[in-house]
Amino acid sequence: MGTPEAQATLRRLAVARRVIYVLVAVAVLVPFVYPLPFRFRPSPWSEKVFKKVEALKPGSPILFSFDFDPSAMAELYPMSLALLRHCLQRDLHPIVMTHWQSGVGITKQIIEEAAKERGKQSGKDYVFLGFRAGGSNLVLNMGESLQGAFAKDFFKQPTEGMPALEGVRSLKDIPLVIDIAAGTAIEMWIAYGRDRFGFDLGAGCTAVIAPDLYPFLQSGQLVGVLGGLRGAADYEMLMKRPGSATKGMQAQSLTHVLIILLIVGANVHYLSRRLKGSTKG
């Protein structure tokens, strides 16, 4: 199975992999034992989302689509919680839904946690619509009639005549929609929601998706974006209420520095071997 040299290389890589796993674990755990109070300023795109929410008058509806499941909860749970806390603190009326069947439970947890802190009631101060199949077609239906698309909320209460939905007949009556997504739902909300029905659209997403959204930020189709754990930490800073995302930034800082050092170290080694002529380019 390969030359002795190749087998030795494989063995070295296997050892290196284990060492890297240990180093990453240490980098993640150290800040939880010895907190590293890094200072940081919120990014401009996070600030824009915050200011949009801040500009809404008390009693205004705001729609949240939490399109993620537990696999993305490390990044998106604190972000969603900070956004909902902000809305309920300002007496806005959040309307919460999800396009992900596996995201219903986590969405329910987020809204119940935020509502409990402020003593807010379902149906009166906020609405949890739950999940409906349909994706883009559901968005189109909501653009025609919100009560038609969701005749009942998650708790099986009729949405018709619900106090929290007063004055809301369709997406056209909602000034701001924020989609928190771990997939391609944000682009769907742009094409089938924002561009057709004219509401402002903000986004929150996992860090891996954020680069895809820059064209929409520049074109003005998105008012702002909260990108990954950093976006969540930015929002917590803007709320002046540091939480798990702010704490997580310490671990993320150390892990990023570790990965950078590993990449640089590996390349220095690679280039030095190449200069010596012992490897082929």
Place this chain on the structure above:
Amino acid sequence: MWYKLTLPLVICFGVGVLAFVQEFVPHPWSAAFREEMTTWFRIMGGFGLFIGAYSLLHLHVTRIRRQQAGWGYSAFVFLGAALTIGAGVFEEVRAAVADVPAGAFSLFDWLYNYVQVPCQATIFSILAFFMASAAFRAFRARNVEAALLLAAALVVMFGRVPISEEVGRCLGSWDLFPKAADVLMEYPNMAAKRGIMLGISLGAISQSLRVLFGIERSYLGGGG
């Protein structure tokens, strides 16, 4: 073969053209047609969930029957499905016969919170270890293009975390690295993303036209 080939093609063409035309007709009938059509799509989406579940279970039945490598995991799929469906049905029956407050914590919630959430979160968090190891082993400056990509990745990785602002403060400008990362994201990254998105969109339009005019028929089955 008329009902197997011609009829589906006629339906596809007719509904496709109507769906396209209604976008440009500002008439209540047009809006009513769109609402009706999207409602039907959602109903079909509901059936799609059943088909997905059936397909998954069918796949695992086959694995168990043939005793393929790792068939025990397939048995575990059935155990998980049976437990979840059982919990859901139990809670629905309980709600029907007893006075359970809406949204009360249920057995189904327990399974979700204490089985699904930790499992999914754990699997995703393990990615950090794989990524660190993969970056160490594979990210090499083998040529000029790879070196440029590597440099950009390092700047963005560093500029996105708060420690870069602390280092920047020591160098006299707190936003030195965050700004450098922003410039990379807002210009070269955005230009590349826009190009890719335009390409994908043109491809999607072309594929839609092929389906509409019956050139692309693989959705009818038989690889035709």
